[in-house]
Amino acid sequence: MVKHQIPVTPINYALWYTYVSNEDPTLNQRIDEIVSAYGMIPLTKAEDLFREHVSSTGDIETALHRMKDSFEQMVSGIDHDLNATLAGTRSFSTLLDECNRDLRGNTTAGAGSVDDIFGTLDKLLQGSTAMQQNTSRFEQRLSAANEEIRRLRSELETLRQNAMNDELTGVFNRRAFDMELAQFLEQSDRGPVIHLALLDIDHFKQFNDRFGHLVGDRVLSLVGKQLSAATRVGVSVYRYGGEEFALIFCGGTAQQAHQLAETLRISIEHLVLKDSRTGERLTNISASIGIASRQPGETAEDLLSRTDRALYAAKNAGRNRVVQA
Numbered sequence: 448m449v450k451h452q453i454p455v456t457p458i459n460y461a462l463w464y465t466y467v468s469n470e471d472p473t474l475n476q477r478i479d480e481i482v483s484a485y486g487m488i489p490l491t492k493a494e495d496l497f498r499e500h501v502s503s504t505g506d507i508e509t510a511l512h513r514m515k516d517s518f519e520q521m522v523s524g525i526d527h528d529l530n531a532t533l534a535g536t537r538s539f540s541t542l543l544d545e546c547n548r549d550l551r552g553n554t555t556a557g558a559g560s561v562d563d564i565f566g567t568l569d570k571l572l573q574g575s576t577a578m579q580q581n582t583s584r585f586e587q588r589l590s591a592a593n594e595e596i597r598r599l600r601s602e603l604e605t606l607r608q609n610a611m612n613d614e615l616t617g618v619f620n621r622r623a624f625d626m627e628l629a630q631f632l633e634q635s636d637r638g639p640v641i642h643l644a645l646l647d648i649d650h651f652k653q654f655n656d657r658f659g660h661l662v663g664d665r666v667l668s669l670v671g672k673q674l675s676a677a678t679r680v681g682v683s684v685y686r687y688g689g690e691e692f693a694l695i696f697c698g699g700t701a702q703q704a705h706q707l708a709e710t711l712r713i714s715i716e717h718l719v720l721k722d723s724r725t726g727e728r729l730t731n732i733s734a735s736i737g738i739a740s741r742q743p744g745e746t747a748e749d750l751l752s753r754t755d756r757a758l759y760a761a762k763n764a765g766r767n768r769v770v771q772a
């Protein structure tokens with residue numbers, strides 16, 4: 448791992464262990480391909496390999512399952528104690544009625560014996576002590592549950608912060624993009640040249656305005672799926688924010704990167720948005736793309752700003768086109 452500058456994360460460690468033990472020749476072949484293309488294993492490729500070859504449920508899903516189990520256990524514990532407390536409350540209420548009847552009986556039939564009254568009071572004392580224990584057990588259970596809920600919330604927050612996937616579009620998110628771009632640039636000028644593309648859906652606001660926000664979401668998800676299909680060794684796709692996607696092409700010439708961006712633009716142009724109930728064709732979708740090849744020594748910020756300017760030029764030139772910086 449050190450030789451290939453692969454960070455020792457739990458996922459990379461699991462991949463490397465499976466690689467060294469040669470348990471899955473297909474995984475080994477894919478790792479070899481990736482290392483030969485990138486000179487390392489990029490974060491999102493490691494995540495994909497882990498899901499496909501080691502565990503179909505990634506780290507986050509495993510943690511979510513664990514949280515769900517813990518939550519179910521907590522709810523069933525509360526339910527059990529609540530039922531016990533309610534049963535205790537009911538029997539205490541019956542006891543109160545009984546004692547009431549005893550005391551009334553004693554007073555209406557005369558003064559009643561002191562021993563009888565003592566007997567009733569003892570019964571009452573026993574019942575109320577049991578009731579107190581019962582409710583205090585339930586209070587303890589509730590306070591433990593509060594603690595547990597707070598712990599689960601903070602675990603969920605950490606999971607959300609560490610997530611690399613964008614739920615709506617299925618591609619990697621901005622956090623994954625930032626980390627992976629930094630990882631590529633860290634290789635500085637030793638690794639293959641990278642080309643950055645920013646893709647922005649044209650007139651996206653109109654989808655929301657004309658058909659509603661949910662249809663806007665469907666457009667994002669359709670474009671995400673279309674771009675995901677292009678993911679392979681050398682190509683990574685991310686949601687950059689809102690209606691904007693980022694793609695990193697690793698290796699190859701600027702012309703090849705431009706050609707790939709053009710192919711993606713055409714594939715989006717062929718998407719048709721239909722009414723999910725009637726199947727009626729609503730409208731087409733198109734996107735503008737700015738693309739730039741990283742210059743030796745260029746920072747992420749400068750590369751992003753050149754790519755963004757190319758995207759702006761694509762929009763200004765009439766949209767639905769690729770402009771190279």
Ligand SMILES: Nc1nc2c(ncn2[C@@H]2O[C@H](COP(=O)(O)OP(=O)(O)OP(=O)(O)O)[C@@H](O)[C@H]2O)c(=O)[nH]1
Nearest residue numbers: 647648649650651652653655660661663664689690
């Ligand atoms: N449905 C939906 N809308 C979003 C989401 N994220 C951002 N938007 C909306 O996307 C719209 C982006 O609009 P603009 O950047 O103005 O794009 P535009 O002017 O329509 O189109 P261009 O000029 O071609 O870029 C805004 O109205 C945002 O509210 C999302 O996750 N779902």
